[in-house]
Amino acid sequence: MIGALILKLALRGAMNDLNQRRKDKIVASYTDDALIKYPGKMSVSGIRKGKAAVQEFFDRYFDQFPRENCVLKESYIKNILALGPSNTIAIRWEKTITNKAGQTFENSGVTVMKVRWGKVVEMLEFYYDVETLQKMWGE
Numbered sequence: 001m002i003g004a005l006i007l008k009l010a011l012r013g014a015m016n017d018l019n020q021r022r023k024d025k026i027v028a029s030y031t032d033d034a035l036i037k038y039p040g041k042m043s044v045s046g047i048r049k050g051k052a053a054v055q056e057f058f059d060r061y062f063d064q065f066p067r068e069n070c071v072l073k074e075s076y077i078k079n080i081l082a083l084g085p086s087n088t089i090a091i092r093w094e095k096t097i098t099n100k101a102g103q104t105f106e107n108s109g110v111t112v113m114k115v116r117w118g119k120v121v122e123m124l125e126f127y128y129d130v131e132t133l134q135k136m137w138g139e
Contacts, residue, residue: 004077006085007115015072015093023062030054031119038125042139064137067098073108085118097136105136 017025036048036057048057071094078088094108109127113120127133 004080004082004087006118007077007087007089008075010085010118011072011075011089011091015070018070019068021062021066021068023058027051027055027058029118029120030123031116031121034120035122036125037123039127040130040133040137042134042137044137064099065097066100068095069097070095086116087114089113089115099136099138101138103135105132107132107136 014026014029030051032051033049034051034054036054038045038048038057044057044060048054072091073094074092076090090110090112092108092110094106096104096106098104107127107129109125111126112124114122
């Protein structure tokens with residue numbers, strides 16, 4: 001249960017880092033062999049593996065979206081009895097995001113993360129409105 005509490009606190013911090021545009025802190029929270037799966041049929045969609053690919057993804061993300069307000073609506077911890085900060089987490093979020101063209105969008109979704117010793121090993125993103133996601137990216 002202590003591990004679940006630690007992860008819930010870390011989620012709040014990560015959401016704050018995202019909204020405050022602290023890219024270096026976010027990238028540092030991923031393992032060297034991390035995997036990101038991003039939805040859609042865009043140039044940024046697909047699977048990325050490894051720290052360099054995570055860095056490249058977030059470089060593009062933060063360049064495309066200079067402003068964001070992502071609100072954590074709910075979080076789920078797979079093993080609430082875990083002692084350490086290793087677990088699977090699902091979060092439901094809503095966001096208002098402005099792209100570099102100055103367009104503002106609203107979207108919502110779910111992110112599922114596998115965490116090992118406090119670092120993200122795998123992140124899967126699911127957006128409710130994929131059409132809006134494509135517009136957000138200008139594609």
